[in-house]
Structure formats: C-alpha cells, structure tokens
C-alpha cells in the first residue's frame with residue numbers, strides 16, 4: 001500500500017503505518033517521484049502477484065488476471081471509470097475469498113493506488129496516455 005507526499009512524516013513502525021492504512025510488510029520502501037506513472041506501478045504490482053499465485057483457488061488466480069487485464073486497458077485508454085469500480089469489487093472479493101495471505105494481500109497495492117491517485121487513472125483513460133508524461137508512455 002502506498003503513502004502520498006502528505007504522509008512522508010509517518011513513522012516507519014507497525015502501529016504508525018497501520019494507523020495510516022498501510023503495513024510494514026517486508027520492510028522494503030520504494031520511493032517514487034512526480035514523474036512516476038501510477039498505472040504502471042499498479043500493473044507491476046499486479047503482475048508480481050499474478051506470477052506468484054499458485055493458482056489453487058479461483059479468487060486469487062482469476063482475480064489477479066482480471067485486474068491485470070483491466071489495468072492494461074486503463075493504460076491504453078481503452079477502459080472506463082466504471083471499470084475502476086470493477087477492480088475495487090474484485091479486490092474486495094479477493095480479500096474475503098482467497099485461501100491464503102498472499103491472495104488476500106494481492107489487491108492491496110492496486111486498491112491503495114486507485115484510492116490515493118484516482119485522478120491519475122481517470123486522466124489516463126481520458127487522455128489515452130499518462131498525465132505525468134508529456135509524450136505519454
């Protein structure tokens with residue numbers, strides 16, 4: 001899950017991060033600047049979980065694939081704002097229906113990015129390229 005520039009002063013401990021709606025996880029921190037495409041970040045996170053899924057249960061196996069397909073369409077500008085709601089619904093179903101912790105956690109980065117950078121996703125759809133880059137990506 002991500003923190004915005006307004007949350008840079010959040011302490012890096014379990015309690016503070018939980019209060020900010022995120023978690024310490026493995027303790028790794030990825031810092032992104034204002035040129036980073038949030039749709040690309042979401043696609044990369046979703047691709048990781050799609051690859052890591054063992055495929056045993058349907059919500060994880062199919063949920064990751066569905067979310068990845070929609071994100072690819074968002075990137076191409078071939079999606080709609082309504083499909084962001086589909087991602088959110090799929091993510092909630094994964095949190096509740098996946099068999100193990102990997103699947104339950106899989107939608108968290110994407111849901112967090114859509115929640116905190118929703119305008120980026122909508123502009124991506126409207127402009128058919130990344131709003132953070134002049135030439136698109």
Ligand code: SF4
Nearest residue numbers: 055056057060100103
């Ligand atoms: S939730 Fe766990 S058991 Fe289910 S497919 Fe994903 S990795 Fe496998």
